[in-house]
Amino acid sequence: xxxxxxxxxDWFVRDTFGEALRRGLVEALxxxxxxxxxxxxxAPDVTERLLAALAERVGRAPEEVLEDLGTYLVSQPxxxxxxxxxxxxxxxxxxFLHSLEDLPDRARLAMxxxxxxxxxxxxxxxxxxxxxxxxxxxxxxxxxxxLVGMLRAMADDYGALVLIGSRGADARCEVIEVRLLDAxxxxxxxxxxxxxxxxx
Amino acid sequence: MTAVAALDAMLARLCPxxxxxxxxxxxxxxxxxLARVLAPREGIxxxxxxxxxxxxxxxxxxxxxxxxLEGARLRLRSRTGASHVxxxxxxxxxxxxxxxxxxxxxxxxxxxxSVVEAVRDYALTGADFAATDPTTxxxxxxxxxxxxxxxxxxxxxxxxxxxxxxxxxALTDPLTGLRNRRAFDLALARFRDANQPFALLHVDLDHFKxxxxxxxxxAGDLVLRVAARRMLAVVRVDDVIARVGGxxxxxxxxxxxxxxxxxxxxxxxxxxxxEPVSDGTRCHRVSASIGGTLGRMRAGDDxxxxxxxxxxxxxxxxxxxxxRFVIATAPPVAFPAAARNDGQGAAMxxx
Numbered sequence: 001x002x003x004x005x006x007x008x009x010d011w012f013v014r015d016t017f018g019e020a021l022r023r024g025l026v027e028a029l030x031x032x033x034x035x036x037x038x039x040x041x042x043a044p045d046v047t048e049r050l051l052a053a054l055a056e057r058v059g060r061a062p063e064e065v066l067e068d069l070g071t072y073l074v075s076q077p078x079x080x081x082x083x084x085x086x087x088x089x090x091x092x093x094x095x096f097l098h099s100l101e102d103l104p105d106r107a108r109l110a111m112x113x114x115x116x117x118x119x120x121x122x123x124x125x126x127x128x129x130x131x132x133x134x135x136x137x138x139x140x141x142x143x144x145x146x147l148v149g150m151l152r153a154m155a156d157d158y159g160a161l162v163l164i165g166s167r168g169a170d171a172r173c174e175v176i177e178v179r180l181l182d183a184x185x186x187x188x189x190x191x192x193x194x195x196x197x198x199x200x
Numbered sequence: 201m202t203a204v205a206a207l208d209a210m211l212a213r214l215c216p217x218x219x220x221x222x223x224x225x226x227x228x229x230x231x232x233x234l235a236r237v238l239a240p241r242e243g244i245x246x247x248x249x250x251x252x253x254x255x256x257x258x259x260x261x262x263x264x265x266x267x268x269l270e271g272a273r274l275r276l277r278s279r280t281g282a283s284h285v286x287x288x289x290x291x292x293x294x295x296x297x298x299x300x301x302x303x304x305x306x307x308x309x310x311x312x313x314s315v316v317e318a319v320r321d322y323a324l325t326g327a328d329f330a331a332t333d334p335t336t337x338x339x340x341x342x343x344x345x346x347x348x349x350x351x352x353x354x355x356x357x358x359x360x361x362x363x364x365x366x367x368x369x370a371l372t373d374p375l376t377g378l379r380n381r382r383a384f385d386l387a388l389a390r391f392r393d394a395n396q397p398f399a400l401l402h403v404d405l406d407h408f409k410x411x412x413x414x415x416x417x418x419a420g421d422l423v424l425r426v427a428a429r430r431m432l433a434v435v436r437v438d439d440v441i442a443r444v445g446g447x448x449x450x451x452x453x454x455x456x457x458x459x460x461x462x463x464x465x466x467x468x469x470x471x472x473x474x475e476p477v478s479d480g481t482r483c484h485r486v487s488a489s490i491g492g493t494l495g496r497m498r499a500g501d502d503x504x505x506x507x508x509x510x511x512x513x514x515x516x517x518x519x520x521x522x523x524r525f526v527i528a529t530a531p532p533v534a535f536p537a538a539a540r541n542d543g544q545g546a547a548m549x550x551x
């Protein structure tokens with residue numbers, strides 16, 4: 001599955017920072033094209049090195065880069081397939097939040113070796129949710145920050161007005177807080193259930 | 201709320217594609233999703249069997265016939281719009297009239313395998329399916345697998361390109377299993393770098409073109425494979441034997457320094473190749489012309505120069521008639537780059 005994560009990072013870098021930076025990274029790390037094959041096995045440390053080198057080059061913390069990656073995956077046309085697959089999770093943003101606990105199972109259904117961390121949703125009070133993301137079994141990438149970026153973009157997608165932020169992490173899990181201000185703030189983007197898969 | 205109204209409300213939530221049909225066969229209520237399927241037609245008030253045709257287990261013309269199918273797995277076709285085939289099941293209402301008119305039935309329908317088209321045709325959303333209905337998960341899975349399949353197809357395409365490239369880089373001639381030109385060049389360079397003496401034969405099949413032209417490529421390929429096998433039986437384990445052209449072979453004999461030894465090998469090769477080759481129905485006969493040379497190269501020598509010497513010997517063998525071996529007596533030590541052009545070492549002995 002690291003090949004898939006590397007591919008996501010690869011597209012993110014290319015679309016966000018440009019081809020030159022992307023080429024520089026790949027050359028500096030001596031990565032072959034095989035490192036970016038979603039269906040090919042790849043050592044987790046490649047992802048780790050890729051992320052560290054990227055963060056350094058763009059002068060940001062790795063967590064910030066991962067947040068942007070999460071938003072990118074949901075909001076960019078090139079990764080429309082990700083948005084569509086996530087939208088199957090719920091008919092509205094709240095329904096979607098409740099489907100997050102199924103996300104690792106859904107990911108595994110799509111790709112058997114796709115091992116996401118466990119996700120737990122705790123409704124704290126009306127409109128306030130605490131999400132615990134298990135410490136990542138994958139070396140190199142913390143799921144928490146990616147999820148923060150994804151949730152922000154998915155809220156936009158559903159037309160919900162939310163405040164989302166990380167509430168820190170310990171050895172066991174990362175905690176994300178979601179404050180739902182208005183579930184039907186805007187129209188959101190259309191989701192046509194039967195549109196079929198996106199062909200790039 | 202009456203019991204009947206309560207039943208409608210519950211059914212609408214649990215089975216959004218239900219239809220409540222009265223004893224006269226007229227639709228009394230439909231679930232919200234079925235209403236979307238029937239739209240723009242108003243389902244309520246219409247006769248159910250005018251909206252749907254029952255295909256299995258048997259066609260039905262009357263309300264009594266429909267009620268008699270209680271519990272069976274129904275297949276129905278919508279008579280309106282996109283005429284999807286649906287699955288269904290029918291239940292009779294209780295005889296005491298507690299849940300609706302006596303003689304009426306409740307049907308629940310679903311799209312079955314045609315759900316993908318139905319979702320598209322009726323623009324259904326996740327909210328159109330019951331909360332327990334796995335349709336959304338099915339659509340998710342279908343889409344996820346399509347994305348994965350597409351990725352797999354692309355990967356296969358890339359791997360096929362890589363395989364072809366690797367094959368070109370490979371060292372084996374796929375037809376005969378012998379080494380190929382590239383492998384031969386590498387072996388020659390190895391001998392040169394080790395400054396090791398060796399003998400070289402350049403073999404060209406005679407009459408091969410006739411076999412190929414007259415009896416086709418399959419016969420030609422058979423002759424090449426058999427010739428290769430027979431040559432392998434003549435040479436030693438450490439000798440290098442490569443197919444370098446259509447019907448051209450080169451053989452390298454490490455450590456061979458005696459022209460008489462080379463002559464013996466060449467004559468064995470010719471007689472082995474001249475044995476008839478049978479394809480089960482006919483016999484093909486070919487022979488071989490061979491040019492050879494003995495020598496030793498030093499680092500920096502041009503490997504092509506020694507090939508040029510062997511080529512000239514082969515040409516002389518061909519000129520002398522078929523099935524001949526000609527050895528070019530090369531200069532004792534080296535084949536400098538200039539040897540290619542100056543025609544030196546052309547003292548040839550025909551055998």
